[in-house]
Amino acid sequence: MLGRSPLGPLEYxxxxxxxxxxxxxxxxxxxxxxxxxxxxxxxxxxxxxxxGFTTEYYVRAAENASLIExxxxxxxxxxxxxxxxxxxxxxxxxxxxxxxFPGRAxxxxxxxxxxxxxxxxxxxxxxxxxxxxxxxxxxxxxxxxAPIIIGHVAFSFPFVAVVVRAxxxxxxRSLEEASKDLGASEWQxxxxxxxxxxKPGLIAGSLLAMTLSLDDFVITFFTSxxxxxxxxxQIYSMVRFGATPEVNAASTVLIAVTVLLTVIAxxxxxxxxxxxxxx
Amino acid sequence: MAxxxxxxxxxxxxxxxxxxxxxxxxxxxxxxPGTLWLLLFFFVPLGLIWVLAFGERVGPVQIDxxxxxxxxxxxxxxxxxxxxxxxxxxxxxxTVIALVMGLPVALAVSxxxxxxxxxxxxxxxxxxxxxxxxxxxxMIAVLRxxxxxxxxxxYLWLMGKAFLLPFGLDExxxxxxxxxxxxxxxxxxxxxxIVYVYLPFMVLPLYATLERLDRxxxxxxxxxxxxxxxxxxxxIVPLAKPGIVSGIILVFIxxxxxxxxxxxxxxxxxxxxxxxxxxxxxxxxxxxxxSAMSFVLLYVTFAILALRAWLISREEARARA
Amino acid sequence: xxxxxxxxxxxxxxxKAFGRLKAVNDVSLAIPRNAFFALLGPSGCGKTxxxxxxGGFEHxxxxxxxxxxxxxxxxxxxxxxxxxxxxxxxxxxxxxxxxNIAYGLKVTxxxxxxxxxxxxxxxxxxRLDGMATRRPDQLSGGQRQRVALARxxxxxxxxxxxxxxxxxxxxxxxxxxxxxxxxxxxxxGITFIIVTHDQEEALGMASEIAVMQEGRILQVAPPxxxxxxxxxxxxxxxxxxSNSFACEVLAIEDENARVTSPLLGELVVERAAPKVTSGTxxxxxxxxxxxxxxxxxxxxxxxIRGTIDQIAYFGDLSIVYxxxxxxxxxxxxxxxxxRIAAPDPAPGTACTLGLHPEDLLLxxx
Numbered sequence: 001m002l003g004r005s006p007l008g009p010l011e012y013x014x015x016x017x018x019x020x021x022x023x024x025x026x027x028x029x030x031x032x033x034x035x036x037x038x039x040x041x042x043x044x045x046x047x048x049x050x051x052g053f054t055t056e057y058y059v060r061a062a063e064n065a066s067l068i069e070x071x072x073x074x075x076x077x078x079x080x081x082x083x084x085x086x087x088x089x090x091x092x093x094x095x096x097x098x099x100x101f102p103g104r105a106x107x108x109x110x111x112x113x114x115x116x117x118x119x120x121x122x123x124x125x126x127x128x129x130x131x132x133x134x135x136x137x138x139x140x141x142x143x144x145x146a147p148i149i150i151g152h153v154a155f156s157f158p159f160v161a162v163v164v165r166a167x168x169x170x171x172x173r174s175l176e177e178a179s180k181d182l183g184a185s186e187w188q189x190x191x192x193x194x195x196x197x198x199k200p201g202l203i204a205g206s207l208l209a210m211t212l213s214l215d216d217f218v219i220t221f222f223t224s225x226x227x228x229x230x231x232x233x234q235i236y237s238m239v240r241f242g243a244t245p246e247v248n249a250a251s252t253v254l255i256a257v258t259v260l261l262t263v264i265a266x267x268x269x270x271x272x273x274x275x276x277x278x279x
Numbered sequence: 280m281a282x283x284x285x286x287x288x289x290x291x292x293x294x295x296x297x298x299x300x301x302x303x304x305x306x307x308x309x310x311x312p313g314t315l316w317l318l319l320f321f322f323v324p325l326g327l328i329w330v331l332a333f334g335e336r337v338g339p340v341q342i343d344x345x346x347x348x349x350x351x352x353x354x355x356x357x358x359x360x361x362x363x364x365x366x367x368x369x370x371x372x373x374t375v376i377a378l379v380m381g382l383p384v385a386l387a388v389s390x391x392x393x394x395x396x397x398x399x400x401x402x403x404x405x406x407x408x409x410x411x412x413x414x415x416x417x418m419i420a421v422l423r424x425x426x427x428x429x430x431x432x433x434y435l436w437l438m439g440k441a442f443l444l445p446f447g448l449d450e451x452x453x454x455x456x457x458x459x460x461x462x463x464x465x466x467x468x469x470x471x472x473i474v475y476v477y478l479p480f481m482v483l484p485l486y487a488t489l490e491r492l493d494r495x496x497x498x499x500x501x502x503x504x505x506x507x508x509x510x511x512x513x514x515i516v517p518l519a520k521p522g523i524v525s526g527i528i529l530v531f532i533x534x535x536x537x538x539x540x541x542x543x544x545x546x547x548x549x550x551x552x553x554x555x556x557x558x559x560x561x562x563x564x565x566x567x568x569x570s571a572m573s574f575v576l577l578y579v580t581f582a583i584l585a586l587r588a589w590l591i592s593r594e595e596a597r598a599r600a
Numbered sequence: 601x602x603x604x605x606x607x608x609x610x611x612x613x614x615x616k617a618f619g620r621l622k623a624v625n626d627v628s629l630a631i632p633r634n635a636f637f638a639l640l641g642p643s644g645c646g647k648t649x650x651x652x653x654x655g656g657f658e659h660x661x662x663x664x665x666x667x668x669x670x671x672x673x674x675x676x677x678x679x680x681x682x683x684x685x686x687x688x689x690x691x692x693x694x695x696x697x698x699x700n701i702a703y704g705l706k707v708t709x710x711x712x713x714x715x716x717x718x719x720x721x722x723x724x725x726x727r728l729d730g731m732a733t734r735r736p737d738q739l740s741g742g743q744r745q746r747v748a749l750a751r752x753x754x755x756x757x758x759x760x761x762x763x764x765x766x767x768x769x770x771x772x773x774x775x776x777x778x779x780x781x782x783x784x785x786x787x788x789g790i791t792f793i794i795v796t797h798d799q800e801e802a803l804g805m806a807s808e809i810a811v812m813q814e815g816r817i818l819q820v821a822p823p824x825x826x827x828x829x830x831x832x833x834x835x836x837x838x839x840x841x842s843n844s845f846a847c848e849v850l851a852i853e854d855e856n857a858r859v860t861s862p863l864l865g866e867l868v869v870e871r872a873a874p875k876v877t878s879g880t881x882x883x884x885x886x887x888x889x890x891x892x893x894x895x896x897x898x899x900x901x902x903x904i905r906g907t908i909d910q911i912a913y914f915g916d917l918s919i920v921y922x923x924x925x926x927x928x929x930x931x932x933x934x935x936x937x938x939r940i941a942a943p944d945p946a947p948g949t950a951c952t953l954g955l956h957p958e959d960l961l962l963x964x965x
Contacts, residue, residue: 009501009657009677010494012390021383022399028380029406029478032417035427039420088312095309100296107314114321116528117580118536120553121573124560125324128570132327154320157313186302217412217539222560232412239416239543251413258408498657499690499748501677503704503755513707517694597735 037255040248057249066229067250074231075257077145077220078213081152085209088153089160090202094194096161097168114155115162123222126151130223137225144228151219156212160205167201207265214258325577332570342566350571359555363575366552369466369541370534373473377481377530378523380474385485385522386515389492403482411476415543418472422462422544429459464546472540473530480529488522489515524587532580552576606669608633608758608791609654614663616649616815623649624660625815631793631808636785638802639795641812642838647795648687650812651761654793655684668758678707683752684761687768689744691736697723697747698732704755722754725784742773749781753788762794766801778805799839803827811835827884831872832964836882841919843888843930845881847962852877857962863926864902869960879964888932889954890920892945904953906930911944918944922951 012018040058044051061067096108114122130147139146171194179189217232224233231254238247299306332350334342353359388399406414421427436457443449462468496518500510516523538553545551552572559569607630616624624646631637639647652658653665656677665672672680683704692700701722705715723732726746736744745765752760765781766774782805785792796802802809803823810820811834818832830836833844847861853868860866861881869881889901906922909929915936922930932953945951 008659009507010390010497013387013392013395018383018387022387025380025384025478026402028475029402031427032421032475033406033409033414035420036413036417088316091309092313095306095313098297098309099299099306101299101306101310107310110322111313111317114317116532116584118532118553118576120536120538120556121325121328121577121580122321124556124569124573125328126320127560128327128331128566129320129324150320154316157316161313186305211407215407215409215411217410221539232410235410235412235416236539239412239419247416251410251416254413255409262408493688493690495686495688495690496692498655498677499684499686499692499751500703500707501657502655502680502682502684503707503751504678505703505707506678509707513703514692 033255036248037252040245040252042245045245057245058253061246061249061253064246064250067231067234067246070229070231070234071250071254073142073145073229074214074220074254076142077148077152077230078210080145081149081156081213082206082210084149084153085156085160086202086206089157089205089209090164090198092157093161093164093168093201094198097165111158111161114158119155119216119218120222122151122155123218126154126219127222138227139225144225145230147223147225148220148228148230151223152213152216155216155219156209159208159212163205163208164198164201167198167204171197203265207262210261210265211258214254328566328570328573331567332574334567334570336565336567339564350567351575353568354571354575359572362550362555363552365466365549366535369470369473369549369551370531370537373470373477373534374481374527374531376470376474377478378527381478381481381485381526382523385482385489388482388486389489400486403479403486407479412539414476415472415540418468418475418544419463422468422471426462428462432460433457463544464549466545466549468544468546469537469541469549469551472544473534473537476540477530477533480533481526484525484529485519485522488519488525492518521591524590528583528587532583535579536576606633607631608635608668609793610664610666610669611650612664612666614650614653614660614665616646616653616658617661622815624653626663627815627817628663629810629817629820631791633791634789635791636782636805636807637791637793638806638809639793639812640799640802640809640839641797643797645812646815647797647812648763651684651763651793651795654759655682655761656680681758682761683755683757683759684763685745685748685752685765687763687765689741689748689768691739691744691747691751693736696733696735697728697739700736700747701751701754704751708755718754722750725753725787726750741768742777745769745777749784753784753790756788757790760790760792762792764795764797766796766798774801781805803839811838813838829872829961830882830963831876833880833882836961836963841885841931841933842882843885843932845883845928847879847881849878849962859962863904863924863928864955864960867902867957867960869957869962872961872963876962876964879962881960882963883955883960885919885931885933886935887956887959888930889956890932890934891952891954892949893952898954898956901954901956904930904955906951906953908945908947908949908951910947913944922953924953 007014013022041053041055042051043054043056092111096104096111126147135147137144175193175197176189179193180186184192217236220230220232221236224230231250235247235250238244330344331342333346333348334344335347335349337343354363384403388396388403391399419426423429436453440449440453443452462471492515496514497510500514501507505513536553537551538557541549541551541554542557545554556569556572556576559565559572563569609629609631611627611629611631614624614627615622627646627650639650641647649658653660654667654672656672656675659673667680667682692703695703698719701719702715705718710718719732723729726749728743728746728750731739731743736747739747745768749765762781766777769777778801781792781794794802794806803826806823808820808822809826811818811826813834819826819830819835821829826835827840830839830842836842837844845861845863847859847864849857849859850866851858852871855871855874856868857871857877858866858868859881864881871877904924906924908920908922910921912919912921913936917933917935919931919933922932924930930953
């Protein structure tokens with residue numbers, strides 16, 4: 001396609017300067033991550049010059065028991081918080097989408113607040129909250145992760161609600177009426193008509209919730225109990241002592257796991273998409 | 280984003296809402312979990328620090344709520360006022376850079392052929408799948424004195440010197456030895472880090488509005504004799520305003536409250552509001568002051584959101600007039 | 601040749617390929633000055649692509665486009681002496697009516713005083729007086745279209761392009777706008793090129809019509825000629841309705857042909873164009889004489905016996921759908937000229953159709 005036909009007036013993406021700009025921005029976005037990944041295999045502690053390939057730091061990271069524990073904890077937190085946020089967020093979206101009730105506008109606005117306020121405010125508020133309500137700190141695993149999960153759900157489910165509601169806004173309510181007209185009960189209609197329509201929104205919402213949980217540092221930092229190890233906090237303390245290749249190795253593993261999870265989620269969505277196309 | 284929310288709110292009204300009394304059980308099942316969670320784990324905690332901000336520290340862990348304004352007044356201490364302005368300054372510069380960088384990207388993505396569009400969009404979103412801490416950490420390796428930017432600069436310096444050597448100008452022009460730039464541990468590094476971390480927040484809302492932009496408006500502008508640049512400033516920018524405002528807010532607010540980026544990339548002179556708040560809750564253990572500062576940050580956030588809501592309503596009022 | 605006789609637009613062997621699809625396929629066309637020219641065809645026939653090429657929004661794959669004798673190949677849309685009224689009108693939503701109309705003058709550096717004068721004139725011309733400070737979302741569809749028209753005409757282009765300008769209006773407004781466009785075209789004396797899929801619109805407004813199908817131009821003619829002398833069967837069936845009869849040409853006699861048809865017997869009919877030497881016989885429904893008695897054939901007339909299937913009543917006229925003795929389907933229209941008339945014959949009634957050879961035409965397939 002390149003340069004074969006003359007440039008159309010609105011074919012901005014084919015303009016050289018814009019392409020260069022796009023390329024430069026992507027280099028800016030990706031170079032640091034790529035460098036981080038590549039140098040996790042570098043056979044040198046300090047040097048940024050390539051010294052040869054090694055997996056030594058992966059072995060070391062794997063031998064680091066607290067790092068492994070932190071890693072497991074973070075994945076568990078992401079998993080539980082994704083499920084809870086998806087359910088709570090989708091229900092709230094449906095409630096706001098379907099019902100008229102006093103305080104509807106207020107609830108609508110209030111649910112958008114966790115999306116917009118600075119994370120640190122929410123972080124310190126949760127820190128104070130768990131401290132003041134006397135939340136037990138010495139809980140056995142995995143209950144000691146509860147405060148973190150609660151925090152993650154609190155900032156994730158409003159996002160899910162927004163995504164699901166955006167999806168429901170395109171829903172033609174006469175589909176429900178048609179279903180009832182054809183003899184389906186309220187519940188059958190919900191399950192056979194409303195939920196299938198909502199599904200792409202649910203998937204997008206849960207993907208977003210998972211991303212937010214894995215991406216989060218601030219809320220986790222403020223809600224982690226003294227004995228609770230989580231990946232970002234663990235890495236944070238390692239980084240404060242200085243950048244080491246182990247950090248690179250551990251980060252690379254987290255990136256790989258996140259990308260893998262997302263690919264699985266997208267794959268899992270695909271048959272559904274094709275079915276929709278056929279239907 | 281608020282405009283979108285408003286728009287689908289209007290659409291929802293058109294969707295003939297049912298009264299909650301028609302099916303109270305279903306209604307509560309839908310609305311209760313979210314409402315309770317929001318109340319218990321968002322509003323109650325915020326309420327707690329709102330109250331704490333009026334407290335006095337009487338012991339290491341003992342705080343008495345005396346409804347004093349001392350903590351809020353302490354925020355107006357010159358040290359903190361300077362800190363506040365630095366935070367605003369850093370966030371503003373980072374937001375402007377992100378806007379300038381992001382607008383052409385959003386333009387390129389929204390005008391890309393349908394096949395390429397999802398791929399470009401994915402490339403914009405992909406960095407989000409890496410923890411913010413890891414992304415910030417990755418910047419360290421790039422920016423530090425013996426990092427990649429300086430490494431690249433040194434390479435250019437050596438090339439330049441080798442080129443100038445035959446003319447005997449090498450020492451005069453290029454200096455005796457390469458002086459690495461100190462890129463890390465200063466405000467520039469923090470701004471750089473904020474742009475790096477929050478750029479996708481700028482691109483996505485911009486993309487969303489540009490995507491919806493009627494292409495024939497741009498063609499009409501060209502047809503009427505305006506050049507591409509004129510069209511960009513007279514048509515694209517005004518019509519993308521909602522997206523630009525959303526993008527600015529989505530970058531500016533987190534940038535204003537950042538503490539991780541300034542903590543890892545900033546130097547001693549680039550402490551921001553977020554760092555000081557964090558310090559009050561961790562090292563300094565002065566919760567009432569930290570709470571007051573958090574609420575100052577929140578009030579600023581609310582002011583920005585209110586300003587935008589006002590701008591939107593004014594525009595709508597003018598459109599109706 | 602005098603300057604004013606030269607065509608304003610010359611399209612020479614223009615082809616536009618999107619991948620394997622040829623949206624415009626080797627089109628050559630000359631559009632005379634001051635014409636109200638219509639590009640007519642079903643959707644996807646390439647008419648909009650052709651119009652957008654004139655505007656500079658698409659590039660031709662091969663061929664040349666000349667506007668007023670000047671090759672447009674390397675000229676960007678903003679430098680062409682051409683303006684367009686877009687199908688969606690593309691009225692800038694963030695500008696008032698006056699700002700919209702002034703935009704094209706402002707960006708080309710017309711002095712401020714002159715802009716004010718010309719905008720006022722343009723507003724008066726499209727009858728939007730008193731609406732200068734309104735915003736587009738306070739206007740009706742018809743008013744928005746007038747803004748789009750004024751905005752284009754105020755630039756005094758050599759050519760005004762209109763992309764399906766009436767398709768978004770309701771039927772009544774469409775009729776008014778048709779008259780308005782014709783009036784404007786007379787008033788400003790600019791060549792209008794309009795793209796439409798609505799044959800009535802094209803017939804009612806245009807001084808000349810080009811019928812397009814699958815990227816090619818089938819016929820270019822004034823409305824009356826297009827209706828009464830279509831050269832191709834597609835044109836005959838696309839513009840108005842027609843009855844077609846398969847036939848075999850026995851001999852060519854100057855402008856006529858001696859043909860034989862299973863249903864009509866042997867006849868001498870006019871050929872639609874010199875190059876038509878075989879094809880189909882067509883006759884318009886209103887030119888078919890219908891009789892319920894068993895009449896003797898009038899001199900030279902061919903008779904067909906058939907039965908009525910259905911009668912569609914439209915008020916001013918009724919269309920009778922019939923099946924001929926050999927099973928082919930025909931239609932014939934009758935004006936309801938009298939308020940007091942005999943009731944319509946019931947479906948199944950036998951009748952006789954009289955076709956005058958003068959009304960039959962041999963068209964190419």
